[in-house]
Amino acid sequence: MSADIKSFYRVYRPKTFHEVVGxxxxxxxxxxxxxxxxxxxxxxxxxxxxxxxxxxxxxxxxxxxxxxxxxxxxxxxxxxxxxxxxxxxxxxxxxxxxxxxxxxxxxxxxxxxxxxxxxxxxxxxxxxxxxxxxxxxxxxxxxxxxxxxxxxxxxxxxxxxxxxxxxxxxxxxxFQNVALADIEKVVADVFQKEKITADAAAITAIAKEGQGSVRDALSFADTVAAYCGKEPITVAAINRVVGGLDAQVFTNLVTQISAGDAKAVRDTVNQIFGTATATARILQGTLSAIKDAYVAKPSPRLATALKIFANLETTLKYATDPHGYFETAALVACGA
Ligand SMILES: [Zn+2]
Structure with a gap:
């Protein structure tokens, strides 16, 4: 895929009320x-x-x-x-x-x-x-x-x-978060129009990445399609795109924040941003790990961390340097 190709979200933006999903x-x-x-x-x-x-x-x-x-x-x-x-x-x-x-x-x-x-x-x-x-x-x-x-x-x-x-x-x-089945339909439709081959499991995996947002799902689809080139899109390929970004890396980050270990926090943030660029996914993973940790054992630091990261969404969306903002937020949460 060449760099001048517009994103799926922009190309397939609904033009009529009937095309709006969810x-x-x-x-x-x-x-x-x-x-x-x-x-x-x-x-x-x-x-x-x-x-x-x-x-x-x-x-x-x-x-x-x-x-x-x-x-x-x-x-x-x-x-x-x-x-x-x-x-x-x-x-x-x-x-x-x-x-x-x-x-x-x-x-x-x-x-x-x-x-x-x-x-x-x-x-x-x-x-x-x-x-x-x-x-x-x-x-x-x-x-x-x-x-x-x-x-x-x-x-x-x-x-x-x-x-x-x-x-x-x-x-x-x-506006409601868009249902998974609706996002799946949008992704499948875009792939069909773009003549991109993807199996049903891969489409579901991409739709899930959207977490209720058609834009996030299609932006992830852009990344996956670019990675796969002319190859069919499969769950295995998607896993390679998201790389080490499984839940564990976020759990590690939250443990390091709780422990106030600034150096470890910085290393983990670098690892995360070295693996993935989808800021919505990174933020979601972090928030979900903080929530899990807080439910397991409430602490004022986790409550502060939750507030800090929850307020980061709009900033990350417009930031030219999301890595920098995210790292600063993590260090503030860590008490560094
Ligand atoms: Zn008219």
């Missing part, structure tokens, strides 16, 4: 709202990473602008559907990287102007909990009374970090 309640409700012409002006999409919040937001933004949305689908024929300038009316803001009040001021200035192509200007704000307090305050009034041509979609993995005043201004939708 969020039937959300897609059906949104679709019905469009058909009934009863749209809210602010939506809050909550759920863990990779459950489809941004994908659904994009599908929704497209669907509200179609002139003949019908049966859960855009028509493909109207001026909006045919337009190549949709990006003039659909805006995506990543609050993790634009969290200051200036970004919000630009946004507020922009909402005043009517849409260029469609009926609505849609603002999708990803990881909205990362906005600073000042940024939220600046946004509140606009969020309460946006112009009629504006729809906000706020997406977050951590809704509890949002002010109640923000939450109360939005229609909230909770």
């Amino acid at each position: 969020q039937d309640f959300v897609t059906k409700t949104l679709s019905n709202q469009i058909t009934a012409g009863k749209l809210g002006h602010a939506y809050l999409f909550c759920g863990t990473r990779g459950t489809g919040k941004t994908s659904v937001a994009k599908v929704f933004a497209d669907a509200v602008n179609c002139e003949n949305f019908h049966d859960g689908k855009v028509c493909g024929k109207c001026a909006w559907c045919q337009s190549t300038n949709k990006s003039m009316d659909i805006f995506e803001i990543d609050a993790a990287s634009n969290n200051g009040v200036d970004a919000v001021r630009d946004l507020i200035e922009s909402v005043k102007y009517p849409p260029v192509v469609g009926k609505y200007k849609v603002y999708i704000i990803d990881e909205v909990h990362m906005f600073s307090g000042a940024a939220f305050n600046a946004l509140l009034k606009t969020l309460e009374e946006p112009p009629a041509h504006v729809i906000f979609i706020l997406a977050t993995t951590e809704p509890h970090k949002l002010l109640p005043t923000v939450q109360s201004r939005c229609l909230r939708f909770n």
Whole structure:
């Protein structure tokens, strides 16, 4: 696989409500709202990473602008559907990287102007909990009374970090972790389209890696497919990809953290990152080992470690140096 090939997740991102997996309640409700012409002006999409919040937001933004949305689908024929300038009316803001009040001021200035192509200007704000307090305050009034041509979609993995005043201004939708069988179907479908051979056990193993997230499963599928090249994907090959990352390495790490052994912790972290690059899997393995250790024998250090690593998820997702952040967290937990 060459480096310029886009990831499976990006290539096979759902384009319609029907293609979204595992969020039937959300897609059906949104679709019905469009058909009934009863749209809210602010939506809050909550759920863990990779459950489809941004994908659904994009599908929704497209669907509200179609002139003949019908049966859960855009028509493909109207001026909006045919337009190549949709990006003039659909805006995506990543609050993790634009969290200051200036970004919000630009946004507020922009909402005043009517849409260029469609009926609505849609603002999708990803990881909205990362906005600073000042940024939220600046946004509140606009969020309460946006112009009629504006729809906000706020997406977050951590809704509890949002002010109640923000939450109360939005229609909230909770995204569920996607069921294993649904993720298996997505992986099997992608492999079929990519003409990649994989047996059923391998597909299940890849789907399980997603832990409820289609994105994580497909990103793992990318890694495995790249490793296997033209060879069929098997469980044995998958085990080679994840290498020494069995539960034992995480148990070792937690034992070393509990013992306050900084040198051993650093060595184990190096071993982990030398074997695997899937940060979601590394974090999950660590959290699960801490939980097991805490259940076996509760201690304040393990409770602290659990908090430290649980707070690391978003940081790792955006970090250019996840190894460094993870190692620092492990050393802090270790008391070094
Ligand atoms: Zn249309």
